[in-house]
Amino acid sequence: MAPPPNNKVGRARVRESVRTAYREAILEAAERVISRDGFTGVKMADIAAEAGVAAGTVYNYFKNKEAVLESIKLRGFEQIHQQMLAARALEDPLERIRSQVRGVFEYVEGRGALFTIYMQHGGVHEWIQQRIHKKGRGANQEVFARFDQLTLATLEEAVARGQVREDIALEDLAEMLGGLIDALMFTWFRQGCPPNLSEKSDLLFDMFLHGAHAR
Amino acid sequence: MAPPPNNKVGRARVRESVRTAYREAILEAAERVISRDGFTGVKMADIAAEAGVAAGTVYNYFKNKEAVLESIKLRGFEQIHQQMLAARALEDPLERIRSQVRGVFEYVEGRGALFTIYMQHGGVHEWIQQRIHKKGRGANQEVFARFDQLTLATLEEAVARGQVREDIALEDLAEMLGGLIDALMFTWFRQGCPPNLSEKSDLLFDMFLHGAHAR
Amino acid sequence: MAPPPNNKVGRARVRESVRTAYREAILEAAERVISRDGFTGVKMADIAAEAGVAAGTVYNYFKNKEAVLESIKLRGFEQIHQQMLAARALEDPLERIRSQVRGVFEYVEGRGALFTIYMQHGGVHEWIQQRIHKKGRGANQEVFARFDQLTLATLEEAVARGQVREDIALEDLAEMLGGLIDALMFTWFRQGCPPNLSEKSDLLFDMFLHGAHAR
Amino acid sequence: MAPPPNNKVGRARVRESVRTAYREAILEAAERVISRDGFTGVKMADIAAEAGVAAGTVYNYFKNKEAVLESIKLRGFEQIHQQMLAARALEDPLERIRSQVRGVFEYVEGRGALFTIYMQHGGVHEWIQQRIHKKGRGANQEVFARFDQLTLATLEEAVARGQVREDIALEDLAEMLGGLIDALMFTWFRQGCPPNLSEKSDLLFDMFLHGAHAR
DNA sequence: TATGAATGAGATTTCATTCAT
DNA sequence: TATGAATGAAATCTCATTCAT
Numbered sequence: 001m002a003p004p005p006n007n008k009v010g011r012a013r014v015r016e017s018v019r020t021a022y023r024e025a026i027l028e029a030a031e032r033v034i035s036r037d038g039f040t041g042v043k044m045a046d047i048a049a050e051a052g053v054a055a056g057t058v059y060n061y062f063k064n065k066e067a068v069l070e071s072i073k074l075r076g077f078e079q080i081h082q083q084m085l086a087a088r089a090l091e092d093p094l095e096r097i098r099s100q101v102r103g104v105f106e107y108v109e110g111r112g113a114l115f116t117i118y119m120q121h122g123g124v125h126e127w128i129q130q131r132i133h134k135k136g137r138g139a140n141q142e143v144f145a146r147f148d149q150l151t152l153a154t155l156e157e158a159v160a161r162g163q164v165r166e167d168i169a170l171e172d173l174a175e176m177l178g179g180l181i182d183a184l185m186f187t188w189f190r191q192g193c194p195p196n197l198s199e200k201s202d203l204l205f206d207m208f209l210h211g212a213h214a215r
Numbered sequence: 216m217a218p219p220p221n222n223k224v225g226r227a228r229v230r231e232s233v234r235t236a237y238r239e240a241i242l243e244a245a246e247r248v249i250s251r252d253g254f255t256g257v258k259m260a261d262i263a264a265e266a267g268v269a270a271g272t273v274y275n276y277f278k279n280k281e282a283v284l285e286s287i288k289l290r291g292f293e294q295i296h297q298q299m300l301a302a303r304a305l306e307d308p309l310e311r312i313r314s315q316v317r318g319v320f321e322y323v324e325g326r327g328a329l330f331t332i333y334m335q336h337g338g339v340h341e342w343i344q345q346r347i348h349k350k351g352r353g354a355n356q357e358v359f360a361r362f363d364q365l366t367l368a369t370l371e372e373a374v375a376r377g378q379v380r381e382d383i384a385l386e387d388l389a390e391m392l393g394g395l396i397d398a399l400m401f402t403w404f405r406q407g408c409p410p411n412l413s414e415k416s417d418l419l420f421d422m423f424l425h426g427a428h429a430r
Numbered sequence: 431m432a433p434p435p436n437n438k439v440g441r442a443r444v445r446e447s448v449r450t451a452y453r454e455a456i457l458e459a460a461e462r463v464i465s466r467d468g469f470t471g472v473k474m475a476d477i478a479a480e481a482g483v484a485a486g487t488v489y490n491y492f493k494n495k496e497a498v499l500e501s502i503k504l505r506g507f508e509q510i511h512q513q514m515l516a517a518r519a520l521e522d523p524l525e526r527i528r529s530q531v532r533g534v535f536e537y538v539e540g541r542g543a544l545f546t547i548y549m550q551h552g553g554v555h556e557w558i559q560q561r562i563h564k565k566g567r568g569a570n571q572e573v574f575a576r577f578d579q580l581t582l583a584t585l586e587e588a589v590a591r592g593q594v595r596e597d598i599a600l601e602d603l604a605e606m607l608g609g610l611i612d613a614l615m616f617t618w619f620r621q622g623c624p625p626n627l628s629e630k631s632d633l634l635f636d637m638f639l640h641g642a643h644a645r
Numbered sequence: 646m647a648p649p650p651n652n653k654v655g656r657a658r659v660r661e662s663v664r665t666a667y668r669e670a671i672l673e674a675a676e677r678v679i680s681r682d683g684f685t686g687v688k689m690a691d692i693a694a695e696a697g698v699a700a701g702t703v704y705n706y707f708k709n710k711e712a713v714l715e716s717i718k719l720r721g722f723e724q725i726h727q728q729m730l731a732a733r734a735l736e737d738p739l740e741r742i743r744s745q746v747r748g749v750f751e752y753v754e755g756r757g758a759l760f761t762i763y764m765q766h767g768g769v770h771e772w773i774q775q776r777i778h779k780k781g782r783g784a785n786q787e788v789f790a791r792f793d794q795l796t797l798a799t800l801e802e803a804v805a806r807g808q809v810r811e812d813i814a815l816e817d818l819a820e821m822l823g824g825l826i827d828a829l830m831f832t833w834f835r836q837g838c839p840p841n842l843s844e845k846s847d848l849l850f851d852m853f854l855h856g857a858h859a860r
Numbered sequence: 861t862a863t864g865a866a867t868g869a870g871a872t873t874t875c876a877t878t879c880a881t
Numbered sequence: 882t883a884t885g886a887a888t889g890a891a892a893t894c895t896c897a898t899t900c901a902t
């Protein structure tokens with residue numbers, strides 16, 4: 001057995017890692033509960049039970065219920081963002097986009113719950129309200145901005161290479177692409193999360209590039 | 216004072232119209248409340264207050280809270296469906312689609328609340344759960360089926376006329392179209408319901424037909 | 431039997447009186463609970479039970495626990511003030527003071543609970559904090575100001591008639607008198623509220639006028 | 646490094662002094678917290694934080710929350726008592742009283758928190774309840790008894806010397822004096838602890854001896 | 861039938877105390 | 882022995898629903 005860490009630094013490090021583990025366990029549990037019971041009625045008690053901790057413990061890690069949900073959302077966005085960044089290495093911008101789309105779909109397919117939150121909570125109404133009332137909480141805004149930037153930059157490169165139409169504003173293109181992604185996820189969700197979301201990514205990409213018109 | 220209507224039929228008719236008026240007032244009020252405060256926290260008391268009736272009165276017209284929300288949703292879908300049917304007269308299927316899209320957008324633009332509900336309540340998770348657990352309530356299912364049918368029929372006609380690619384399954388096309396519509400609404404909603412949704416419909420239609428690829 | 435009030439005004443009046451009755455019943459109950467169990471641990475559930483209403487009902491009349499306690503305090507101050515005003519008719523200012531003192535003592539003797547609150551809650555610390563932090567809630571401040579005025583005016587008259595020393599500032603005299611009253615109540619309270627408080631009022635008055643010095 | 650004390654006695658002494666230091670630090674911290682946040686809502690966590698120790702540590706020195714508060718109160722009373730004893734040397738009983746009053750005021754002026762506790766906790770209601778229910782805890786009773794004795798003895802001496810009225814019972818005189826002291830403190834507290842309490846002691850003494858009556 | 865207050869089950873949150881390290 | 886997080890009982894508060902008028 002290794003000697004127990006007797007110094008303060010060691011103990012602090014251990015404590016920190018335990019804290020992180022608890023935090024994560026609670027968030028994971030919350031996602032599972034939401035996946036199972038829906039978002040509208042999540043109960044703190046259920047989250048605690050699912051995480052295997054006492055009700056009060058959740059409050060050692062999160063100020064209140066809202067903070068838990070907010071954290072889930074941010075963590076999800078963060079993870080999607082990482083997923084998208086994984087495509088950076090690809091040289092061809094179109095291929096990069098295709099890969100990003102696939103990455104997002106793969107991530108979402110594994111975590112339907114996140115999407116529920118994305119759409120039902122801050123993801124949609126509350127978040128909108130924030131925008132409207134200008135109280136925009138930094139973290140959210142920033143994440144969305146990063147999404148937008150990533151897409152815009154890639155599209156710009158594609159236009160520069162003559163791969164993509166110039167007669168539509170970059171912003172509109174980005175919106176259509178983002179919208180298509182949302183759309184597919186949305187429809188997939190509406191259909192009860194069948195296990196085929198990521199297969200749709202090539203179809204989406206084809207439609208994005210060529211449209212439905214007969215050749 | 217005017218003499219009261221003495222025949223039973225007349226009295227029944229008056230009563231019925233009063234009932235309908237109350238019902239509608241409550242539904243309208245509920246939509247306003249949801250638009251304003253978000254869906255997650257709608258309170259029966261708020262709905263009643265907004266409608267200008269007592270809390271108890273709502274229960275004379277709806278079994279419970281769920282019934283109110285369900286009614287809003289159905290009424291909204293119904294109205295969108297009517298909007299789409301208005302395009303039936305157009306001879307060219309592509310024009311019909313363009314018109315339908317515009318119609319839906321115009322309707323949604325005027326009633327963001329509906330969309331909130333569409334996505335946040337039955338429209339999304341709960342409704343999905345129902346599908347999964349096979350409790351599918353008839354009304355919902357039927358409405359969605361009618362949407363699908365309408366779109367499928369129109370697309371089929373367009374394919375038959377050689378206006379649309381044949382290499383993609385009709386169902387996938389319909390899904391992409393429906394998805395694009397959802398997508399635009401979704402993005403529009405995410406941006407705080409700016410007053411330009413219906414303008415986007417031509418852009419959407421163009422993208423649907425021709426895609427983003429450079430010519 | 432009188433005909434039931436069928437008009438809106440009548441019904442509103444009835445309702446109003448019922449509301450007032452409930453409010454009073456809750457406040458009375460709260461005082462009883464505090465007398466019995468002490469102030470520190472008052473529980474909303476106990477108050478509701480003592481008042482014979484459901485827990486939730488209390489919240490139809492008071493925003494929260496703090497509001498209940500605040501109301502008790504204000505009501506008590508108000509009632510003491512009324513008690514003091516009853517002495518206005520007396521012509522001799524010294525007799526008026528004697529009567530006021532007796533009145534206050536009689537009131538307090540019947541309601542030990544009020545005094546607890548007066549000293550333990552807003553009456554003492556919280557209220558002080560308010561003064562210090564300048565957030566003085568109007569109602570409290572005003573009540574105390576009225577007490578002070580009443581006493582000052584009476585003392586001024588007594589000085590004018592040559593009944594009271596001129597070599598001590600009016601404010602100091604008022605403070606000593608008020609302090610003596612507080613003091614006796616305080617001591618009485620400390621001794622477990624024995625049933626002799628109001629008898630002390632003449633003693634107090636004598637001491638206030640002549641002091642302890644041997645003649 | 647200095648050699649560690651190797652004898653048992655020395656080590657025990659060091660340990661004892663460390664324990665005392667912790668105990669005192671916790672009590673001081675608790676007084677500060679109460680002064681700042683009021684008595685009603687003191688939290689063990691706040692006390693610990695203010696003392697710079699962990700929450701659990703407090704329980705190594707005090708059985709529970711009640712024990713902490715009780716200790717503060719006793720310590721305060723004890724210190725006031727010491728203050729009063731300092732006047733014993735004075736030969737003239739009236740001067741002794743004047744000095745005692747000043748001593749008490751000086752002490753209280755420096756530690757408003759004690760007074761809060763004196764009035765809000767055991768000092769007032771709870772403590773009364775104990776008296777009433779005959780559970781009287783020895784320590785409290787004894788402290789108050791000592792106060793009373795001290796005052797009674799001094800007044801008795803003053804009466805014997807013909808300095809104080811004989812027509813009022815010693816007990817009543819003591820009560821009036823004690824009451825006046827309480828009164829001034831009370832008023833001072835009610836006014837937000839202005840920095841002039843000890844100046845009032847001569848005024849109080851004058852009033853106690855001569856009263857408010859015009860000469 | 862409209863009213864609006866009462867109800868009380870149930871949710872969130874707090875915090876004194878315990879306990880493993 | 883100090884630490885500081887876990888615990889969970891208990892308190893506060895909310896709000897859908899009921900019900901007497």
